[in-house]
Amino acid sequence: MYVYRPHDKQLLSERVAQFRDQTRRYLDGQLSNDEFLPLRLQNGLYIQRYAPMLRVSVPYGMLSSTQLRMLGRIAREWDKGYAHVSTRQNIQYNWPDLEDVPDILAALAEVEMHAIQTSGNCIRNVTTDEFAGINAAEIEDPRPWCEIIRQWATFNPEFAYLPRKFKIAVNAVPDADPALIGVHDIGVQVVHRDGETGFRVLAGGGLGRTPMVGEVIGDFVPWPHLLSYLEAILRVYNKYGNRDNKYKARIKILVKALGAEKFRALTEAEFAELKDGPMTLTADEVDTMRGHFSTPAYDTALGQRPAALEEALASNKAFNRWFHTNVTAHRQPGYAAVTLTLKKTGRAPGDITDEELDAVADLAETYSFAEARTTHQQNIVLGDVRQDQLFPLWEKLDALGFATPNLKLLTDMIACPGGDFCSLANAKSIPIAEAIQRHFDDMDYLHDLGPIDVNISGCMNACGHHHIGHIGILGVDKKGREYYQITLGGRGDKVSKIGEKLGPSFDADQVVPVIARLVDLYVEQRKPDELFVDTYERLGIEPFKERAYATDH
Secondary structure, X not given: OOOOOHHXXXXXXXHHHHHHHXXXXXXXXXXXXXXXXXXXXXXXXXXXXXXXXXXXXOHHHEEEHHHHXXXXXXXXXXXXXXXXEOOOOOEEEOOOOHHHHHHHHHHHHHOOOOOOOOOOOOEOOOEEOOOOOOOOOOOOOOHHHHHHHHHHHOOOHHHOOOOOOEOEEEEOOOOOOOOOHHHOOEEEEEEEEOOEEEEEEEEOOEOOOOOEOOEEEEEEEEHHHHHHHHHHHHHHHHHHOOOOOHHHOOHHHHHHHHOHHHHHHHHHHHHHHHOOXXXXXXXXXXXXXXXXXXXXXXXXXXXXXXXXXXXHHHHOHHHHHHHHHHEEEOOOOOEEEEEEOOOOOOOOOOEEEHHXXXXXXXXXXXXXXXXXXXXXXXXXXXXXXXXXXXXXXXXXXXXXXXXXXXXXXXXXXXXXXXXHOOOOOOOOOHHHHHHXXXXXXXXXXXXXXXXXXXXXXXXXXXXXXXXXXXXXEEEEEEOOEEEEEEEEOOEEOOOEEOOEEOXXXXXXXXXXXXXXXXXXXXXXXXXXXXXXXXHHHHHOXXXXXXXXXXXXX
């Protein structure tokens, strides 16, 4: 992971001191709410339904064991004993007291973390595949490019007052989209052409009130011009983006209004002025950045599938099931990536306690070179585990409750905090997630169903990514009552695709029976090895609609 330099540490220290003074002046009445608003947003602090919410930046999801322990300490000393992994790989605290936030930021700075640009109308945390750097399918490690973009975007005065928040993701896996670049304001796909690294650049994707998949704006941007090209897009957005209506201010609205061809022409015009200027990257700069992402000290003598692993797989059914669900192939022979599912029934998806954060830190040090990763599915990954250590690791994860073998299955749901915490939400998300988990508690049945993405959002802002769930659930308000709208056929795997609305919304107590009827139809109609979403695409929405609203089931 990126190693801070002295000036990085100094910058964080100065920022903490500034916010401490700003908070003091606000609490003393020297700053009004309106004056304090942009200052707190610039430091990741929201005011939610019951208390402030602090969003901590986790660039590309990477965390050291030291940082995990600090996150646990913050949860213990300044919150209610837990933290939350967000769908953009960040960490959120839901109960800090405002007067404690400067101390929390100071504690974060001690371990090279911060909350800068995690809120407000600026470029947010740059995200990528949670398996970046270890994914055998990627053509190169995307994290150095993420860090180059992050450093370019942080404190860049040109991006301090964008029309709206702005999200960038980078993907280096061909023919798949594990970073969800199709539904980001800008999606950067690393490509190789004629021996040269470049980028296919998408713009205008996003979820929320008007979900859209991004358009290809730059078909092949040579690597030295990455920042110049991104800045050209941002300049077009800054120049033509709507600042009068926040619901029409995202770049996706601008791209749709202008059309991809016109937006591309405007971008190329700006790029022509910026190309070969000061933002042009050099080979030395890129190599230096790559040097911040050094390869762990792998044992290169290891082979695939050691005898200890084969014996454990043959003798222990539970371990075997977990291995085939929660263990991911690694580019380094003899190693694997392990996903810890944070989806305990009765707890908000993505929540993790202070003690569990400490436990994950211990496991990371013992089994994964002292590093872990957060995922946009609200789980945690230990990325570099020796295959001959998978069984003892599984035993420890099982004791901690992290070994539920349901990764990508129906109960591995994404859900926003919803009306239990968020002041923007129209309906609760957590009780719906819990009700689904309790109904589908037969692990044999879940494995028979195969991968089904169920994503839940409590409002149109779509923090739960319901638009790209195979089954999406959206909380809506009707005259003060909570209802839930179902969408089907969304996906964020090979290509991003926005789901279709099933029809009229349902009462909360109808959601589980409706999901069960949709799943029953899939089981009845699927072909061998056909996934739920593929069956849906083959049959279309009508049979699912008919079953969902049927009164005789």
